[in-house]
Structure formats: C-alpha cells, structure tokens
Amino acid sequence: MxxxxxxxxxxxxxxxxxxxxxxxxxxxxxxFFQPFWIPSGSMKETLLIGDFLFVNKMAYGYSYASCPSLMLPGVGIEIDAKDVCGVFDGDNERLFGSEPERGDVVVFRHPVSGRDYIKRLIGLPGDKVQIKNGVISLNGTPVEVEDAGRFEEVMAPQGPQQLRPRCENGPVGQGATCVKSRQIETLPNGVSYPTLNITNQQSDNTGVYTVPEGHYFFMGDNRDNSADSRLAQRAGGVGFVPFENLIGRADRIMFSSAGRSMLFFWTWRGDRFFEAVR
Structure with a gap:
C-alpha cells in the first residue's frame, strides 16, 4: 500500500x-522575451535564414498580440494569440505603450493572417512614403543611400524550408556564387543598415503611401524579396500595421544555424552568436 x-x-x-x-x-x-526563428531571406543581410533571436516584448508595451501563439499544424495544435487574449483586441492601444522608432527591426502579427512577421520600420503615423527607382522617399525627401559593394552567398537550399536565394547575376547553378548589389541606407534619424537589390521590379516604383494614425509602414532589407507594406493586405502583403499588432523589437541574435536543423552543429555560424541587430 x-x-x-x-x-x-x-x-x-x-x-x-x-x-x-x-x-x-x-x-x-x-x-518579457519571445523566441523567433528567421524562416526566410526577406531581411538579408541583417538577418539570415536560421538566425535565432529573442524578441524584446517590453520595448513597446503590451497588447493582445503579446500573448503567445502555438502553431503546430503537424500535430493538430493551432492556438492563436486571439484565442487567448482576443478580448483585448480592437482598440489599437497598448498597456505601458511606447512608440517604436524609425529603423527598428520589429516582429509583428500580420493584420490578416495573424502570422508573425519581422521587418524594418520605415514609415511612422502621418508619414508619406514612396519608392522611386528603389530609393525610399519620406515626406518628399529621398533617404541617403550609398553603394557598398556586393553581397555574396552560395546557391544552395537554405534552412528547414530549403529555400533557394534569388540572384542579381541571373540563374546560377548549385554551388555557384549568388550575387546581390549592396547599399547602405540611412534614415532621417541617423539609423543606417545594409539593403540588397536583385532586379528592377514593380515594387521599386510605387505611388505615395500615407500612413494612417496608429499604424506603421514596414519593409524588408532584402528589398526585391520581401512581402511587406508596399503590397496591400488583400494582395497578400502586409499593408499598414496597427500599433496593437506589434509584438516586440529584435535586439540581438542569440544563435544561428545555416542548416536544416539547429541540431546540425557543423552548420552553426559561430560569428553570429550574440550579435546585435541593427
């Protein structure tokens, strides 16, 4: 007994x-902090596929989007933040709210799909944003852009999804060097970061976007390989993102793996451990 x-x-x-x-x-x-694994190349070279970081959820205060989602469709688990904290959705306000700064790298909930995205904050509420020949114009003034050589990577499947990069030097074979033009972009508040260019496409020349109050305009640093605020939500893009949809700021890369799994230690990028996100 x-x-x-x-x-x-x-x-x-x-x-x-x-x-x-x-x-x-x-x-x-x-x-406090939410783990986030970079699944795509839309923020290269700032963030690479396989970078693992913690999102600072204290940076902007709290809203319904601060509640964690648990999406494991393979085992039938799909718990969305709205399922847990949906009662707080709809007022576009935050508890202990703090305004993000232009140039922050932010994780947010897609306004339609609810999936977590990570992009750079370009346009603040009330801003007029336009892209002309690939150069951002804020309130009628082009941002400062400086050529900075080339970004090179090996043409090979990347990450768990085995995504292949797009190249400015045309289709290249497996194992060849994939090249993109690299520039340093500087926003009016002095924040600088690298951007990549692959080709001239429709998103390099846009109309004027007027950012509504309480919303933000985001773009990926890998400009020709990013579904962001340049594309309306109804067309599969991000559109304008409400303040309440911000989850937090990406401050530092904790770990990085170039392989299909973080367990493949031979693919770890030791030079990216604990690297600050700028």
Whole structure:
C-alpha cells in the first residue's frame, strides 16, 4: 500500500512540476522575451535564414498580440494569440505603450493572417512614403543611400524550408556564387543598415503611401524579396500595421544555424552568436 501511495505521490508531483514549468515559461514569453526563428531571406543581410533571436516584448508595451501563439499544424495544435487574449483586441492601444522608432527591426502579427512577421520600420503615423527607382522617399525627401559593394552567398537550399536565394547575376547553378548589389541606407534619424537589390521590379516604383494614425509602414532589407507594406493586405502583403499588432523589437541574435536543423552543429555560424541587430 505504501509503495502505491509513493508512486501516486511521485506522479502528482511530476504533473505539478510540469504545470508550474509551463506556467512560468508562458508568463516569461508573454511579458518579457519571445523566441523567433528567421524562416526566410526577406531581411538579408541583417538577418539570415536560421538566425535565432529573442524578441524584446517590453520595448513597446503590451497588447493582445503579446500573448503567445502555438502553431503546430503537424500535430493538430493551432492556438492563436486571439484565442487567448482576443478580448483585448480592437482598440489599437497598448498597456505601458511606447512608440517604436524609425529603423527598428520589429516582429509583428500580420493584420490578416495573424502570422508573425519581422521587418524594418520605415514609415511612422502621418508619414508619406514612396519608392522611386528603389530609393525610399519620406515626406518628399529621398533617404541617403550609398553603394557598398556586393553581397555574396552560395546557391544552395537554405534552412528547414530549403529555400533557394534569388540572384542579381541571373540563374546560377548549385554551388555557384549568388550575387546581390549592396547599399547602405540611412534614415532621417541617423539609423543606417545594409539593403540588397536583385532586379528592377514593380515594387521599386510605387505611388505615395500615407500612413494612417496608429499604424506603421514596414519593409524588408532584402528589398526585391520581401512581402511587406508596399503590397496591400488583400494582395497578400502586409499593408499598414496597427500599433496593437506589434509584438516586440529584435535586439540581438542569440544563435544561428545555416542548416536544416539547429541540431546540425557543423552548420552553426559561430560569428553570429550574440550579435546585435541593427
């Protein structure tokens, strides 16, 4: 009898331990930092496929989007932030809210799909944004752009999705060098970062976007390979992003893997560990 009681008590204690561990992890992820794995090349070279970072959720305060989503469709688990915190959705306000700064690299919820995206903040509420020949114009003034050589990478499948990069030097074979033009872009507040160009396409020349109050305009640093605010939501883009949809700011890369899995230690990028995101 004593043995059964001991076994039963051990089982109950294990359940309690798991419960408290999950609760603490949930609170930590909701209030402080959320892990984010870079799945695509839309933010190259600032962020590469396979970079793993923690998103600072304290940077902009809290909204319904601060609640974590758990999307594991392969095992039938799809818990969206709105399922947990949807009662707080709709007022476009935040608790302890703080305005983001132009040039921040931000993780946010897509206004339609609810999926997490990461892009650079270009346009603030009230701004007029236009792209002319690939150069951003803010409120009628082009941003400063300086040529900065080339970005090179090997033509090969990248990351868990085995995505292949697009190249400015045309279609190249497996193992060949894939090239993109590189520029340094500087915003009016002095924030500078590299951008990449692949070709001249429709998104390099746009009309004028007037950013509504309480919304933001985002773009990827890999300009010709990014679905961002240049494309309307109804067309599969991001459009203008409401303040309440911001999740947090990307401050630092914690870990990076160039392979299909973070467990493949021979593909780790040791030079990107703990690198600041700028």
């Amino acid at each position: 004593a043995a059964k009681e001991k076994t039963g008590n051990a089982f109950v204690e294990t359940i309690k331990t798991i419960f408290w561990a999950l609760l603490i992890a949930g609170v930590f992820r909701t209030l």
